Amino acid sequence: MESQTNANFQNIIEIRNLTTTYGTRIIHDRISFNIRRKEIFALLGGSGSGKSTLLNTMIFLKQPTSGEVRILGQNIWNLNPKDTLQCKLNIGVLFQFGALFSSLNVLENLMIPLREWTNFRPSDIESLAYIWLTRVGLKAEVAKLYPNELSGGMVKRVGLARALALSPKILFLDEPTSGLDPKSARHFDALIMELRDLLGISVVMVTHDMESVKGAVDRMIILKNQKIFFEGSVRELAQQTQSLDLFLYQI
Ligand SMILES: Nc1ncnc2c1ncn2[C@@H]1O[C@H](COP(=O)(O)OP(=O)(O)OP(=O)(O)O)[C@@H](O)[C@H]1O
Numbered sequence: 400m401e402s403q404t405n406a407n408f409q410n411i412i413e414i415r416n417l418t419t420t421y422g423t424r425i426i427h428d429r430i431s432f433n434i435r436r437k438e439i440f441a442l443l444g445g446s447g448s449g450k451s452t453l454l455n456t457m458i459f460l461k462q463p464t465s466g467e468v469r470i471l472g473q474n475i476w477n478l479n480p481k482d483t484l485q486c487k488l489n490i491g492v493l494f495q496f497g498a499l500f501s502s503l504n505v506l507e508n509l510m511i512p513l514r515e516w517t518n519f520r521p522s523d524i525e526s527l528a529y530i531w532l533t534r535v536g537l538k539a540e541v542a543k544l545y546p547n548e549l550s551g552g553m554v555k556r557v558g559l560a561r562a563l564a565l566s567p568k569i570l571f572l573d574e575p576t577s578g579l580d581p582k583s584a585r586h587f588d589a590l591i592m593e594l595r596d597l598l599g600i601s602v603v604m605v606t607h608d609m610e611s612v613k614g615a616v617d618r619m620i621i622l623k624n625q626k627i628f629f630e631g632s633v634r635e636l637a638q639q640t641q642s643l644d645l646f647l648y649q650i
């Protein structure tokens with residue numbers, strides 16, 4: 400029997416024989432891999448290798464042609480509407496450009512999911528929004544600013560706070576450090592690791608940032624020619640290649 404939230408599952412996500420297509424074009428050809436609880440997992444590969452498409456199959460944006468995406472034991476593309484909604488509450492997504500509403504200030508942006516999905520009192524929603532703001536390393540004064548008044552790093556942090564607002568079990572990040580200077584990018588990596596430890600979440604990210612891969616990622620897959628070219632840790636990859644740096648930068 401499928402369990403909805405079996406806390407003992409070692410694999411929080413299981414991809415089984417997954418094939419995705421656009422029209423007649425095959426992007427992934429029967430790929431399988433697992434993502435474990437509390438790990439930071441990267442989807443890597445060259446431009447056009449299908450990283451975003453794969454991420455999209457896990458966040459309800461792209462239906463696979465065949466195969467399964469199992470999250471917490473459930474085949475997510477085979478759920479009834481009520482279970483789909485419940486499953487969506489287990490995931491938080493930070494899109495590449497933050498996806499903040501430009502006409503709303505930071506506090507209002509953060510309160511959106513809490514207003515929509517909880518019955519909390521307005522004063523509690525506001526307090527929670529402030530707590531998340533602090534958790535992602537932003538000061539309370541930032542609450543009143545509008546997105547166009549924020550730096551790139553701050554936009555990412557607000558987007559992160561909003562993705563975490565409903566306490567999801569899995570956080571999906573699309574190119575989290577793109578557009579950030581190297582110092583901000585490493586701070587963002589450190590924040591992701593800290594939040595993973597603090598909240599016990601699993602993190603799945605699409606990235607081109609090889610410093611993130613080397614510094615923050617536990618395991619990864621590398622996509623190539625519709626298949627998984629490599630699956631494992633940075634250390635395992637290093638054992639298979641003469642120059643890890645050269646290899647990673649050539650992906
Ligand atoms: N909506 C779509 N319709 C048709 N083809 C698409 C669509 N989205 C992506 N593709 C194609 O599917 C392939 C994989 O795209 P995808 O965006 O998943 O790759 P990616 O690895 O994330 O690329 P990048 O690193 O450049 O962002 C590409 O050839 C792309 O042109």
